């Protein structure tokens with residue numbers, strides 16, 4: 001899932017300070033599940049901002065609400081009136097949600113309430129770790145199911161590097177060396193030959209560096225005719 | 234539904250009217266919305282006025298009550314019972330403890346006391362109007378088994394005591410040693426897993442090589458601690474090292490040997506120091522004081538990384554220091570060492586002074602030693618918490634010295650911390666009595682103040698499933714969270730953490746709590 005973290009209260013308050021009417025919008029999907037922007041976090045932030053405003057003597061009207069998935073226009077549309085009725089919207093979704101609202105209402109101000117962090121896995125309650133960077137060309141069938149792009153500090157395709165010691169990474173001794181983990185996993189699976197075969201440079205054109213990526217699925221897209229029938233342009 | 238509230242003001246054997254203006258409180262209550270009856274009573278706890286209260290409640294068709302009294306245990310059960318007879322739901326009787334929250338702390342500030350009592354009355358009324366009547370249900374226990382894990386002194390005592398309640402006791406003994414106890418004794422049997430809740434546990438046990446299922450109404454953990462084996466480099470190197478309880482027994486029996494005594498926190502196999510339970514520091518200090526009193530000539534050291542005595546035991550530091558006990562604090566990077574060539578000298582770097590001390594050892598006493606790894610398996614099987622040093626944690630030393638936080642699971646003997654056979658047997662008896670009494674009830678009551686999921690709001694994030702200490706929430710067939718009410722203890726943890734605000738605790742809903750808090754604190758937030 002997408003893992004995010006709420007911005008510090010003061011940073012948010014400062015962003016919103018010039019505006020009279022604020023709508024805080026959460027999202028009930030990824031960011032709810034990673035305890036960053038669900039209904040509870042929205043309500044807590046709204047309360048915290050009200051308390052802060054009261055203390056600082058600032059007059060501001062703040063309301064909070066949540067939508068099912070903020071990255072989908074249909075869900076956002078359900079609260080269109082509330083969005084447009086405010087001076088500024090604070091999105092408590094990942095940046096996808098914030099940008100969906102921004103693209104839908106370009107004249108309206110939409111600010112981020114969260115810092116979107118990564119694709120992460122809940123390791124245990126309250127702990128998330130990054131395991132994928134979305135490089136667009138998955139290779140983990142050759143690395144024992146462990147992604148070296150996300151989990152190795154140097155994203156090495158042939159590892160470990162010379163700095164791997166005692167299963168820890170030289171970049172930060174608190175971090176596990178991904179390649180040590182890959183070695184262990186391949187050994188367990190009796191596939192250690194894979195660690196010796198050299199992996200050539202990867203095709204990075206699928207990765208982010210080429211600018212914004214768009215995926216299309218022709219079979220899922222509506223035909224112009226179908227779109228017309230639904231009044232979609 | 235229109236609330237019909239009765240307000241009772243108890244004078245708490247005349248303590249209250251000396252401080253508070255009762256007439257003002259009466260007036261405030263009767264002028265508040267939905268209040269149909271206001272009565273001032275002399276002493277609610279002696280029960281004489283209850284008949285009068287419920288007679289009035291019946292006439293006015295009262296359906297809920299706000300009672301300003303003390304929180305004395307004998308006030309609420311009798312009152313709730315009396316109210317039940319006239320149809321007032323037990324969950325609609327709110328007791329506001331003005332004795333402990335107003336009268337005692339503000340005895341010298343009449344004005345503040347009055348203002349606080351009034352605010353508390355108003356906020357209780359605000360909440361009362363929003364409360365809902367709740368029903369409880371019951372479920373029959375499928376078995377009368379009391380399963381006792383461990384056949385040592387504590388386990389045997391527990392079985393004997395529990396058997397008096399006409400239940401079936403089953404002892405799981407890890408070894409093949411003979412156990413004298415009523416009921417069934419299963420040798421070579423251990424508890425390895427389980428599910429369920431107090432009244433209806435489904436345990437998984439290993440007997441010899443085979444796995445078996447075993448139903449249980451209640452469980453007693455009497456597994457011992459495995460404390461007696463001192464591990465760690467330090468302990469191995471030092472002759473005459475012993476755990477605290479053993480030294481304590483020796484001291485009582487006048488069997489301690491001459492020479493310097495060093496008390497130290499726990500040596501663990503990795504050479505690091507384990508955290509020590511608070512009780513161990515209390516007992517270390519007491520024992521050091523006792524030793525110094527009996528043998529003032531003995532040099533006594535207490536060596537520690539981090540020490541925490543609880544409550545009044547803190548005074549023991551001073552007392553011990555005055556008697557000449559020397560305290561030495563060390564850093565985890567420099568654990569005390571015994572030279573293998575000279576096992577009688579302990580060197581420790583004093584963190585405060587920076588000096589390297591060399592102490593000639595007579596006896597070395599460890600405050601706490603790593604508990605047996607069995608405890609962890611048992612704790613995981615029953616989903617009960619453990620203490621920092623790997624023992625089973627009890628509910629509360631005052632209110633439940635042999636109870637765990639989980640209803641129907643009791644604990645005794647050295648599974649808690651190392652102790653003598655006599656104390657272990659006494660605890661076994663206590664735990665057996667509670668477990669026997671629990672299983673003999675034959676049914677469990679549940680419901681009332683429990684959690685409930687609004688499924689449309691649930692994101693199926695599993696947070697509640699992971700958080701609940703009682704394993705009450707689960708993801709049901711609709712792929713949304715549900716609460717197993719039999720297991721729910723109404724602790725509210727899932728409610729607080731649910732990111733989608735999909736869970737509410739009956740009669741502690743946001744609306745009820747916020748209304749109450751807003752009246753208490755004044756203002757919106």
Ligand code: SF4
Pocket residue numbers: 151152153154155156159160161162163164165168169170171176177178179180
């Ligand atoms: S030590 Fe391991 S994880 Fe760190 S950069 Fe080298 S190979 Fe990657």
Ligand code: SF4
Pocket residue numbers: 686690691692693694695696697698706713714730731732733734735736
């Ligand atoms: S914590 Fe809340 S949202 Fe998550 S599964 Fe439980 S009820 Fe559903």
Ligand code: SF4
Pocket residue numbers: 683684700701702703704705706716720721722723724725726727728738
């Ligand atoms: S209220 Fe407590 S016991 Fe009940 S389901 Fe929630 S966390 Fe579990």
